[in-house]
Amino acid sequence: GAVVSQHPSRVICKSGTSVKIECRSLDFQATTMFWYRQFPKQSLMLMATSNEGSKATYEQGVEKDKFLINHASLTLSTLTVTSAHPEDSSFYICSARGSADTQYFGPGTRLTVL
Amino acid sequence: RKEVEQDPGPFNVPEGATVAFNCTYSNSASQSFFWYRQDCRKEPKLLMSVYSSGNEDGRFTAQLNRASQYISLLIRDSKLSDSATYLCVVNQNGNKLVFGAGTILRVKS
Numbered sequence: 001g002a003v004v005s006q007h008p009s010r011v012i013c014k015s016g017t018s019v020k021i022e023c024r025s026l027d028f029q030a031t032t033m034f035w036y037r038q039f040p041k042q043s044l045m046l047m048a049t050s051n052e053g054s055k056a057t058y059e060q061g062v063e064k065d066k067f068l069i070n071h072a073s074l075t076l077s078t079l080t081v082t083s084a085h086p087e088d089s090s091f092y093i094c095s096a097r098g099s100a101d102t103q104y105f106g107p108g109t110r111l112t113v114l
Numbered sequence: 115r116k117e118v119e120q121d122p123g124p125f126n127v128p129e130g131a132t133v134a135f136n137c138t139y140s141n142s143a144s145q146s147f148f149w150y151r152q153d154c155r156k157e158p159k160l161l162m163s164v165y166s167s168g169n170e171d172g173r174f175t176a177q178l179n180r181a182s183q184y185i186s187l188l189i190r191d192s193k194l195s196d197s198a199t200y201l202c203v204v205n206q207n208g209n210k211l212v213f214g215a216g217t218i219l220r221v222k223s
């Protein structure tokens with residue numbers, strides 16, 4: 001199946017710093033990528049849809065100025081959590097859309113903000 | 115009402131048992147349906163798509179009832195390695211995936 005990578009897999013940072021997470025589709029081109037967040041014992045929640053070459057579409061309640069998304073190429077999307085705070089600690093997962101509306105997920109990034 | 119609802123479980127079953135999970139969705143315009151599996155602290159992995167005619171993949175059988183907006187997953191001859199959280203996922207408008215909160219399965223020897 002298609003492969004999606006994420007980097008870093010785990011990050012611990014101090015409150016107020018910014019963290020960038022990369023999502024790459026390794027063996028296919030993805031015009032659309034998605035960013036999700038999952039808090040403990042909860043379901044994945046879609047944060048935003050990232051479209052190559054255009055602005056991301058954010059879900060209701062997600063601050064676009066806090067979660068900056070850049071999708072500059074067909075294989076790379078980045079999510080930057082700006083001025084991170086402890087409540088931003090979560091499991092961030094990206095996915096890339098392949099054929100037949102199937103989404104392939106990256107391994108996730110576990111963010112801990114102290 | 116949640117867009118996708120699942121019984122959270124946990125379902126504790128012995129090896130070899132048959133277990134069924136149910137899921138309902140609220141948006142009648144939903145277009146495609148999936149079951150994903152998620153292991154602890156890992157990303158979801160696609161288990162199978164779900165079609166109106168029903169489909170089977172080895173020990174796994176999925177069913178969709180559009181009239182009732184109901185999806186099911188049947189696992190036969192459960193293995194220890196089947197222990198995971200099973201996510202019911204609905205694709206709305208061809209783009210957005212909506213995830214259920216998941217059903218926990220624990221298979222014990």
